[in-house]
Amino acid sequence: MIARIDHIGIAIQNINDALKFFEDALGMKLDHIASEEGGRTKVAFMPVGSSDVELVEPQDAESGLGKFLAKRGEGVHHICFEVDDINAALARLKEHGAQLIDETPRTNASGMQYAFIHPKSAHGVLIELYQRPNGK
Amino acid sequence: MIARIDHIGIAIQNINDALKFFEDALGMKLDHIASEEGGRTKVAFMPVGSSDVELVEPQDAESGLGKFLAKRGEGVHHICFEVDDINAALARLKEHGAQLIDETPRTNASGMQYAFIHPKSAHGVLIELYQRPNGK
Known part of the structure; x- marks a missing residue:
């Protein structure tokens, strides 16, 4: 029923700053950066095997993601499974x-x-x- | 350099209780349950595509995992990448x-x-x- 981990979404304050760790230090490969949810989120897509790690940066402090970041700080935000x-x-x-x-x-x-x-x-x-x- | 998401470790209070959600409701398949770290952790392994979801239950409240659970509550504990x-x-x-x-x-x-x-x-x-x- 659950086929695959599609992606792990990591809430971060600033994509360019986070890429210094995930790309430069950890050695992940950035595929592309896109604006999602009608501009409310900026996402960096990094393929890892058959999944992605996605760095998600809120563009709206009042969004669910913006509130999560203010309350919990940076870290894993969600896990997406393909069904x-x-x-x-x-x-x-x-x-x-x-x-x-x-x-x-x-x-x-x-x-x-x-x-x-x-x-x-x-x-x-x-x-x-x-x-x-x-x-x- | 990063080949694959090997597993996602989810800190939970009780494996049998958590399996009611992850196995019965979400439809994941339990492979096996094992005692790890010299008995300090009990782990339920659930294969998902080329990765695993691991439910990790501390057996020692003073371990890193035990303290994490007491402080942060249940949720994603760590992400493991194969290199x-x-x-x-x-x-x-x-x-x-x-x-x-x-x-x-x-x-x-x-x-x-x-x-x-x-x-x-x-x-x-x-x-x-x-x-x-x-x-x-």
Whole structure:
């Protein structure tokens, strides 16, 4: 049901500063930097095997990510797993009484469906589920 | 240099309780549960693609993991990356001024070399590096 770790999202204050560690010192490779969520987040994508490490920098202090950073400081923000069938996964979670942030999947600009599970149900981990667009 | 996410370690209070979420509700598959670090930690291994999710339950409240759990609560504890050459990776980190928990690699019972980077240098993330034993 869970196919793969798609990415680990790390909340950081400033991408250029964080790349000095993750790229220069640790030896990860930056693929690209993109503006996401209508400009509310800037993301640096670093492929690692069949997954990505994503450095996520809030552009809006009032966003969920901005508030997380102010409260908890830098660190792991969320883990995203690829699932084969996101609707089946959400139905199974609901059957077991899990608290969902998204009861139904959201769809982004590239047709990718995704949904978040509340960390209260997931032992303190903010979990994102994601399903590839059909045929990709 | 970084080959793969080897595992994500999630600090939890009780493995059997956490499996109700990760296995029953989320649909992960438990491979096995093992006693690690000379009995100081109990670990549930759940393979996900080419990585593992590991639920780590402290058996000693005075261990690093036990203190983390008491202070921060349940959640992501560390991220482990597989590297080709752990000594080269640690040398590069030192050159760039990164603070290491282990200046030289530790070796576990199965000959695996590993070392931790201090989260102060790694933007709040406790990072473990690991190198496979030769020829495995």
